[in-house]
Amino acid sequence: xxxxxxxxxxxxxxxxxxxxxxxxxxxxxxxxxxxxxxxxxxxxxxxxxxxxxxxxxxxxxxxxxxxxxxxxxxxxxxxxxxxxxxxxxxxxxxxxxxxxxxxxxxxxxxxxxxxxxxxxxxxxxxxxxxxxxxxxxxxxxxxxxxxxxxxxxxxxxxxxxxxxxxxxxxxxxxxxxxxxxxxxxxxxxxxxxxxxxxxxxxxxxxxxxxxxxxxxxxxxxxxxxxxxxxxxxxxxxxxxxxxxxxxxxxxxxxxxxxxxxxxxxxxxxxxxxxxxxxxxxxxxxxxxxxxxxxxxxxxxxxxxxxxxxxxxxxxxxxxxxxxxxxxxxxxxxxxxxxxxxxxxxxxxxxxxxxxxxxxxxxxxxxxxxxxxxxxxxxxxxxxxxxxxxxxxxxxxxxxxxxxxxxxxxxxxxxxxxxxxxxxxxxxxxxxxxxxxxxxxxxxxxxxxxxxxxxxxxxxxxxxxxxxxxxxxxxxxxxxxxxxxxxxxxxxxxxxxxxxxxxxxxxxxxxxxxxxxxxxxxxxxxxxxxxxxxxxxxxxxxxxxxxxxxxxxxxxxxxxxxxxxxxxxxxxxxxxxxxxxxxxxxxxxxxxxxxxxxxxxxxxxxxxxxxxxxxxxxxxxxxxxxxxxxxxxxxxxxxxxxxxxxxxxxxxxxxxxxxxxxxxxxxxxxxxxxxxxxxxxxxxxxxxxxxxxxxxxxxxxxxxxxxxxxxxxxxxxxxxxxxxxxxxxxxxxxxxxxxxxxxxxxxxxxxxxxxxxxxxxxxxxxxxxxxxxxxxxxxxxxxxxxxxxxxxxxxxxxxxxxxxxxxxxxxxxxxxxxxxxxxxxxxxxxxxxxxxxxxxxxxxxxx
Numbered sequence: 001x002x003x004x005x006x007x008x009x010x011x012x013x014x015x016x017x018x019x020x021x022x023x024x025x026x027x028x029x030x031x032x033x034x035x036x037x038x039x040x041x042x043x044x045x046x047x048x049x050x051x052x053x054x055x056x057x058x059x060x061x062x063x064x065x066x067x068x069x070x071x072x073x074x075x076x077x078x079x080x081x082x083x084x085x086x087x088x089x090x091x092x093x094x095x096x097x098x099x100x101x102x103x104x105x106x107x108x109x110x111x112x113x114x115x116x117x118x119x120x121x122x123x124x125x126x127x128x129x130x131x132x133x134x135x136x137x138x139x140x141x142x143x144x145x146x147x148x149x150x151x152x153x154x155x156x157x158x159x160x161x162x163x164x165x166x167x168x169x170x171x172x173x174x175x176x177x178x179x180x181x182x183x184x185x186x187x188x189x190x191x192x193x194x195x196x197x198x199x200x201x202x203x204x205x206x207x208x209x210x211x212x213x214x215x216x217x218x219x220x221x222x223x224x225x226x227x228x229x230x231x232x233x234x235x236x237x238x239x240x241x242x243x244x245x246x247x248x249x250x251x252x253x254x255x256x257x258x259x260x261x262x263x264x265x266x267x268x269x270x271x272x273x274x275x276x277x278x279x280x281x282x283x284x285x286x287x288x289x290x291x292x293x294x295x296x297x298x299x300x301x302x303x304x305x306x307x308x309x310x311x312x313x314x315x316x317x318x319x320x321x322x323x324x325x326x327x328x329x330x331x332x333x334x335x336x337x338x339x340x341x342x343x344x345x346x347x348x349x350x351x352x353x354x355x356x357x358x359x360x361x362x363x364x365x366x367x368x369x370x371x372x373x374x375x376x377x378x379x380x381x382x383x384x385x386x387x388x389x390x391x392x393x394x395x396x397x398x399x400x401x402x403x404x405x406x407x408x409x410x411x412x413x414x415x416x417x418x419x420x421x422x423x424x425x426x427x428x429x430x431x432x433x434x435x436x437x438x439x440x441x442x443x444x445x446x447x448x449x450x451x452x453x454x455x456x457x458x459x460x461x462x463x464x465x466x467x468x469x470x471x472x473x474x475x476x477x478x479x480x481x482x483x484x485x486x487x488x489x490x491x492x493x494x495x496x497x498x499x500x501x502x503x504x505x506x507x508x509x510x511x512x513x514x515x516x517x518x519x520x521x522x523x524x525x526x527x528x529x530x531x532x533x534x535x536x537x538x539x540x541x542x543x544x545x546x547x548x549x550x551x552x553x554x555x556x557x558x559x560x561x562x563x564x565x566x567x568x569x570x571x572x573x574x575x576x577x578x579x580x581x582x583x584x585x586x587x588x589x590x591x592x593x594x595x596x597x598x599x600x601x602x603x604x605x606x607x608x609x610x611x612x613x614x615x616x617x618x619x620x621x622x623x624x625x626x627x628x629x630x631x632x633x634x635x636x637x638x639x640x641x642x643x644x645x646x647x648x649x650x651x652x653x654x655x656x657x658x659x660x661x662x663x664x665x666x667x668x669x670x671x672x673x674x675x676x677x678x679x680x681x682x683x684x685x686x687x688x689x690x691x692x693x694x695x696x697x698x699x700x701x702x703x704x705x706x707x708x709x710x711x712x713x714x715x716x717x718x719x720x721x722x723x724x725x726x727x728x729x730x731x732x733x734x735x736x737x738x739x740x741x742x743x744x745x746x747x748x749x750x751x752x753x754x755x756x757x758x759x760x761x762x763x764x765x766x767x768x769x770x771x772x773x774x775x776x777x778x779x780x781x782x783x784x785x786x787x788x789x790x791x792x793x794x795x796x797x798x799x800x801x802x803x804x805x806x807x808x809x810x811x812x813x814x815x816x817x818x819x820x821x822x823x824x825x826x827x828x829x830x831x832x833x834x835x836x837x838x839x840x841x842x843x844x845x846x
Contacts, residue, residue, distance in 0.1 A: 046138040048074075052131040054092065068116050068140055071109040082109045091120065095134055099124045105145070108138070117145035173269035175201075177252070179262040181226045190269075195241035211237035211245050229254050229262055235272060247276040299399035301328075301380075305392040319378065319401050321371035338366035338375070364402070377403045405794065412787050413754055419493035420780035421471060422478035426749065428717075430492025430500050431556070437490075437502055438545060438552035447546040449506030450555055451516070452563040453481070453499040456537035456571040465532070467774065473534050476527040484519055496770075498563075509576055512542045516574040539566040543577040588643040595644030595654065603628045604657040605635075606665065608835055610827035611677070611800060614810045615819055621677030623714065623822060624662045625829050626654065651686035659697065663704045665832040670706065680712035680743055685719045691727045694734035701740075708739035712764070716745045720756050729760060736761035743800070748784055757795060765792045767818070769803025775812050782816070789818045 049058040055076050072078050080088055087106035094101035100123050107115040119139040127133040173187040183206055186198045194201075194209045201209070210218055214236035225232040232252040237245040252267025299316025303309075310328040317324060320336055334342055345365060364379045382397040417429040425433070434450070441448055455477055462470035474497065481499060485491055489503040506512050519538070526533035541563025549555035561581040566573050575581075598604060608622040626638045644650045662681055669676045687693050701708060713735055719728055732742050743764035744756065748771055756762070767788050771781045785801070792799035801813045804823030813821060 043139050048136050048138065050134045050136070051127070052133060068108060068118070069111040071111050071113070083107070095122050095124065105141070116140060116142040118142070175267050175269060177265040177267070179264070181222060181265070193240060194238060209238045211239065232267065235276065246271060246273040248272065301397040301399065303395040303397070305394060316399055319399060320367060321369035336367045336370055338368065341365045376401055377406045408787050408790060409754060411783070412791055415748055415784045415787065416754065420784055421778070422475055422493050424478060424499070425490070425492040427492060427494040430490065430494060431552070433490045434502055434556065435552045437504070438555065441545055442550060446504065447507040447544055448502060448504040449512045450543050450545065450559045451501045451506070451512060452494070452541045452559045453501070454539045454563055454567060455497040456539055458497040461534065465534070468777065469529050469532070469534060471774070471778070472529040473527055473536055476534070477523060477536055477538065480522050481519065484515070484522055486515070507544070509544065512544070512576065513574060516540050516542070537572040539563060539571045540574040541566055541577070542574060548577045591641050591643040592647055592650060595641040595647070595650045598628045598641065599650060599653040599657065602657060604654060604661060605629060605831060606658055606661045607829035607831055608679070609822060609829040611820060611822045612826040613819055614804070614814055614821045614826070619677055620820060621679055621712070623680045624658065626658055626682070645684050648686040648689055651684045652690070655683060655687050659700060663700060663706060666706050666710060667704045670710070676710065678710055678712045678741060680714045682714045682745070683719070688719060688728045688731050691730065694731035698734070698738050698740070712741045712743055714743040714745045714766070717756060720760070732760050736763070748788060762797060764798045764800055766800045766802050769823070772801050772803045772809060772813070772823070773805070776808055782812070785813070785818065786816045789816050793817070
């Protein structure tokens with residue numbers, strides 16, 4: 001038995017830790033468990049019993065620490081007077097519905113008039129009579145409840161403050177609406193945005209702030225989502241406090257009950273004005289790009305380097321003559337290409353596959369259209385985008401059909417190097433060939449002959465019989481010259497009535513004289529034109545490379561001196577260069593001396609010839625032309641000192657004096673309130689030789705306070721030839737960046753004009769007067785002018801026709817699309833004192 005007792009309480013000893021002390025405590029366990037200290041650990045309770053009628057039949061206080069003293073006797077039905085009606089109903093309802101309901105928290109009236117919070121627990125049982133009875137306890141939790149209530153109130157206040165700050169600082173406007181869509185709450189920023197009080201926005205009042213153009217769409221969208229219950233996302237404009245409108249984005253979602261019925265809508269209103277404007281700008285930009293591509297007739301080839309997908313635009317398919325459903329494949333592209341260009345495209349495609357293509361590339365290829373086999377020239381321009389690792393991601397290639405442009409370019413190139421009337425090489429091409437022959441002959445120690453021909457009395461033919469007869473005489477002479485010339489001869493029309501011939505087979509004076517004699521015999525035979533015989537005489541000057549000169553330009557000068565001697569001696573003869581012909585050089589020296597005197601005495605006078613819009617007659621500007629005043633002979637043209645323009649030092653001084661006078665006149669014009677448009681001044685090759693011509697000219701413009709928009713520099717293609725091209729490029733680019741326009745004068749008569757248009761920043765093309773003078777009668781001149789106008793338009797350049805001397809020419813030019821002209825018909829060159837109008841008078845004075 002003792003052993004059994006030891007086993008029963010073994011766990012207790014173990015719980016006490018074992019040992020003698022534990023055994024001593026165990027002996028007094030009953031005294032310890034009855035200690036009053038348990039009253040401080042366990043909350044004081046009141047036990048009670050109620051019968052089946054709800055009357056309190058017994059109540060026993062557990063301990064002495066229960067603080068409340070009831071305000072009345074709770075026995076029987078007295079407890080009903082100690083609680084409120086609401087708490088009484090809750091207590092009775094809980095007792096009747098469940099055997100052991102959840103504890104109830106209610107307040108019980110006390111003797112001091114206070115109502116204390118108590119926790120009531122209930123358990124239902126069946127009594128000895130078989131009727132139900134209830135057992136329960138009452139626990140005083142008043143202090144704990146107040147503490148919890150304070151904590152709850154503080155937490156609620158903090159939550160409300162957090163919500164208020166979140167709402168105030170949020171850029172969005174929160175709002176709620178009922179299931180019917182009527183707004184019930186709206187954030188305070190609504191007032192800041194619209195000036196409308198939040199109360200006015202409730203219900204459907206917020207619609208008063210919606211832009212009238214967005215109202216119907218917004219209401220319809222909101223109604224549809226109210227019906228479907230789907231989340232709302234709609235953008236509309238609202239009227240702001242300052243009177244303007246801003247784009248807003250309203251989003252909302254519905255909160256539903258357990259059955260899925262909408263309880264309330266919760267939403268926000270967000271300012272998306274900047275994003276909307278950016279999206280609109282992007283859409284407009286994309287639309288402009290689409291229209292630009294469409295108007296420019298560009299085909300697009302889009303290659304995704306990652307997926308390998310190729311996309312051809314509709315314009316590209318039309319360019320290639322392919323249907324829309326034709327798959328875009330490499331094999332198809334190669335099959336359409338000209339055989340000579342296939343390797344180039346194949347190399348490009350391989351470079352694409354290897355990622356070796358540069359970021360930007362260009363190529364011009366020939367294709368045969370798939371539908372009709374027509375040969376077309378296609379210019380392609382590509383751009384490559386790469387990943388951070390350098391691998392190509394996407395390649396966009398644009399294609400442009402440039403067949404017509406190339407045809408026009410070839411015509412222009414031919415026109416730039418040939419005489420349209422005789423179809424011979426012009427001076428530029430002929431002289432370039434002369435340079436090549438001179439270089440080759442000098443290296444090989446060979447000789448060749450050069451002859452210059454000048455048709456005698458061509459002006460008399462033009463004056464007496466008309467320019468048609470003169471042109472016919474020129475063409476007839478050219479045909480006979482071609483027919484008689486040696487097979488190795490290079491012929492050219494060097495000017496109005498001047499022709500040139502160079503031939504290695506004419507390498508001595510006897511050969512030159514024999515050929516000249518045959519030519520004289522041939523041209524003496526009458527030339528028939530419209531039933532009329534035209535007499536043709538010709539003066540010839542000759543020189544031999546090696547004997548008379550060892551450089552091309554010196555040989556040409558020698559032949560020119562000989563030609564001058566032939567004409568001076570009575571025409572109709574051959575003169576070979578001789579040393580005494582240096583007299584021509586003396587004349588040149590005379591002109592240079594005269595030019596030095598002009599510079600020294602400051603005799604330069606600018607005359608201004610207007611540049612006019614031939615449609616309206618409106619003045620667009622002037623070209624400043626050099627004139628000088630001879631003390632005895634009066635006003636002189638620049639031709640009297642023509643040699644000076646080839647002299648570097650004097651040419652620069654003439655330009656300097658001309659520029660100073662023009663800038664003074666320009667400043668007076670502007671100070672008088674008169675807008676002269678752009679005033680152009682001619683610059684020679686010598687002006688560019690110093691390397692700082694642009695800087696010096698722009699500095700002078702600044703000194704005179706003249707905007708660059710009123711100034712223009714004219715150059716001829718001779719400026720682009722020879723040495724100093726780097727200085728020329730530097731100056732012209734500097735002018736272009738500063739706003740000074742660059743005009744290319746006498747276009748179509750020089751050499752390699754198209755090359756110069758690509759290399760230099762040219763803003764204006766001036767059609768040489770030689771093409772304009774016969775434009776009504778000569779289809780060749782008309783075709784050249786038409787091609788130049790179109791070429792200028794394709795380059796975005798202004799095209800000016802020089803030498804417009806009649807109303808008929810002006811009308812003809814307008815019909816070709818050339819709207820700007822310059823010539824005696826539109827205004828003669830005049831000095832500044834004659835042209836200067838009163839303030840506000842922009843009429844042209846002739």
